[in-house]
Amino acid sequence: MRVGKTRLLLKQGDITRETVDVIVNAANSGLRGGGGVDGAIHRVGGPRIMAECDAIRARQGGCPPGQAVITTGGQLPAQHVVHTVGPIWRGGARGEPDLLRNAYLNSLRLAAEHGAKTIAFPSISTGVYGYPIELAAPIALGAARDFALADSSFEEIRFILFSLGDLGIYQRALADRKSVV
Ligand code: ADP
Secondary structure, eight states, X not given: OEETTEEEEEEESOGGGOOSSEEEEEOOTTOOOOSHHHHHHHHHHOHHHHHHHHHHHXXXXXXXXXXEEEEEOTTSSSSEEEEEOOOOOSSSOSSHHHHHHHHHXXXXXXXXXXXXXXXXXXXXXXXXXXXXXXXXXXHHHHHHXXXXXXXXXXXXXXXXXXXXXXXXXXXXXXXXXXXXX
């Protein structure tokens, strides 16, 4: 799907293998690494990424939910990693939708400021953080679409879904235009 000059692409895969300017990490607010996609990114990207996370933590004390920071991509094919912190799901009435949307928008803004033309996202918050993926997918896609409508920085915004089941949920959300508005 095309939004202005930006292509929105959904695919199944491992985000650490994506050749794009920026990949986005679903980090925790301590920027200390963890399991899931965070663990995979640090494992494949090597220790320079954590060294830069340590420096950011020393400077600003981590990264609150909805915000984003940027480091090198280390050994990854991507030039940079944007680390964003999604909300932990607590039932949906604790500001989770706005925090999730902000995580996507602030990641896009920060990557664009660093000259990125291509970016790949995982499904933020829908693993260990427990955000129901049927509710998260339209927020993720809506944020990407709204950014692309307002700003033509990106040639491509990719969503890399780890399982075929997750890919199907994102595909249905994209097909259902109303859920993305
Ligand atoms: P969070 O704590 O934000 O929920 P997780 O890493 O637990 O983050 O999960 C976010 C999503 O990332 C999940 O859908 C998970 O299946 C997916 N995931 C895990 N490893 C990878 C990977 N290498 N590439 C892409 N997605 C991944």
